[in-house]
Amino acid sequence: MKSTREPTHTRCAISACGWCDRNGDLCRFCAGTGWWRPERPHREVNGLVVWHRVDEPCRGCAGTGKEHGSTAAS
Ligand SMILES: [Zn+2]
Numbered sequence: 348m349k350s351t352r353e354p355t356h357t358r359c360a361i362s363a364c365g366w367c368d369r370n371g372d373l374c375r376f377c378a379g380t381g382w383w384r385p386e387r388p389h390r391e392v393n394g395l396v397v398w399h400r401v402d403e404p405c406r407g408c409a410g411t412g413k414e415h416g417s418t419a420a421s
């Protein structure tokens with residue numbers, strides 16, 4: 348099974364995004380993969396809580412794998 352994934356987007360939703368125009372800076376959250384793998388709590392029918400690992404497009408770079416600075420953090 349292939350474990351590495353390609354970025355889902357070549358550009359983010361922002362047109363003329365200066366971060367997307369840059370090359371060489373990999374997203375610090377997903378290391379340039381465009382994906383992050385958080386763990387989600389899931390309650391079983393017996394009340395036990397288990398953690399499921401899920402794949403989501405990286406929110407730090409909108410799935411582009413490119414560093415988008417700290418604009419979303421402020
Ligand atoms: Zn962008």
Ligand SMILES: [Zn+2]
Nearest residue numbers: 374377405408
């Ligand atoms: Zn990212």
